[in-house]
Amino acid sequence: MGLPRFTCPKGRDDESSPHLYVANCGPAVGLSYEIIASVFGTYGEVKGVYSADESGTRVIVSFQEKGSAQCALKELNGKPCSSLGGRSLHIQYSVQSLNKINSTESVPVATSASDLNIPGLFLIQDFITAKEEEELLSAVDCGPWKHLAKRRVQHYGYEFCYGIRNVNTNQYLGELPDFVSQILERVRSFQTLDGAIDVSLDQLTVNEYPPGVGLSPHIDTHSAFEGSIFSLSLAGPCIMEFRKYTTSTWQGKPTTSGDNEDQISQENLDFVRKSIYLPPRSILLLSGESRYAWHHYIPHHKVDKVKDSLIRRGSRRVSFTLRKVRKGPCRCEFPQYCDSQK
Missing domain, CATH: 2.60.120.590 (Alpha-ketoglutarate-dependent dioxygenase AlkB-like)
Structure with missing residues (x-):
């Protein structure tokens, strides 16, 4: 089954969403999905971490609850995160599309x-x-x-x-x-x-x-x-x-x-x-x-x-x-x- 697809953020500030678009974060900067999930998991249950695009530097963090997303954005956005190598993350809310495709899922x-x-x-x-x-x-x-x-x-x-x-x-x-x-x-x-x-x-x-x-x-x-x-x-x-x-x-x-x-x-x-x-x-x-x-x-x-x-x-x-x-x-x-x- 394909991974969920998310709309590209366009200045959206939708606090009803449990999904976060996180830039300056991903495998291309040395951060595995497991590490990212662990850090964001301190704010609530993480359903998954997905590639936002093919750059390897932007991810979607999907929480179980929207309140967890709110807390993570408030605490991590624009601030250096020592658990992620001191990187400053740029975070926006993201919204899941109703369509699903398999093009973002990695294959062996x-x-x-x-x-x-x-x-x-x-x-x-x-x-x-x-x-x-x-x-x-x-x-x-x-x-x-x-x-x-x-x-x-x-x-x-x-x-x-x-x-x-x-x-x-x-x-x-x-x-x-x-x-x-x-x-x-x-x-x-x-x-x-x-x-x-x-x-x-x-x-x-x-x-x-x-x-x-x-x-x-x-x-x-x-x-x-x-x-x-x-x-x-x-x-x-x-x-x-x-x-x-x-x-x-x-x-x-x-x-x-x-x-x-x-x-x-x-x-x-x-x-x-x-x-x-x-x-x-x-x-x-x-x-x-x-x-x-x-x-x-x-x-x-x-x-x-x-x-x-x-x-x-x-x-x-x-x-x-x-x-x-x-x-x-x-x-x-x-x-x-x-x-x-x-």
Whole structure:
């Protein structure tokens, strides 16, 4: 069952609510939900502590009684709390929505693709060496970066156009750079892939993610790229979540793609969620069902919880996404997610 959803506070001062929106508090600043519940529990019974958003720095504290919320707000708002590392909390009342969704609930994080049981998904760790990683980072740092809202990108072969969520096949940028030639050779020698995989890749997007910056849920546009997408992680780790929406909730929704920051609303859509840890120097392959029918998503966290460990993301994460540009319409077996077949 999904976790309760709360409305965003907009200057609300509703003392009838037992729910508090607490800023400057959460896993990203080193405070576990258990510690937060213990501190707030001195003012009354705490029903639960929930993530307020994906930042990891804001939580919802839900009390059993509204009087407990009133006491906690009065005693803790704007004041340093020694039990929470001396942090000054910023607290407002919050109101629970009648709708419930499961998008804020954390899911177990796997460390191998086989644990997820998503057809067509593969992960190979230590795909490159630390020295090769350093050389790849040095090569892209010598090139020109294009600035998006929250990160920088570079395109090779063909440019991905975020406005149309596709590539312009009439604007060929040239062969892929020499610094990825070893990666391409290694990809072609994969022996662990099921079925025939087309690895004649001709498009590269390099993304640089600052700490805490992720990627909205999306499926790479079917008509833009063929069925094999490779993503090499460099410099820093992250987790990637996969979501498969039910046909009934997805009908009529647009197929999203790539890197548009303005994605569809996830509210009231039923979906299955699975998550995997991507360490530096690993490569992920999306093919078949995992490529065509599952949205992939990088949470906007500075700290990821993997099994029983909290792993802080590095000062940067750089990904190399290698794809083959599609020259005709997509004829995949997942028409409900396919822009070519709608």
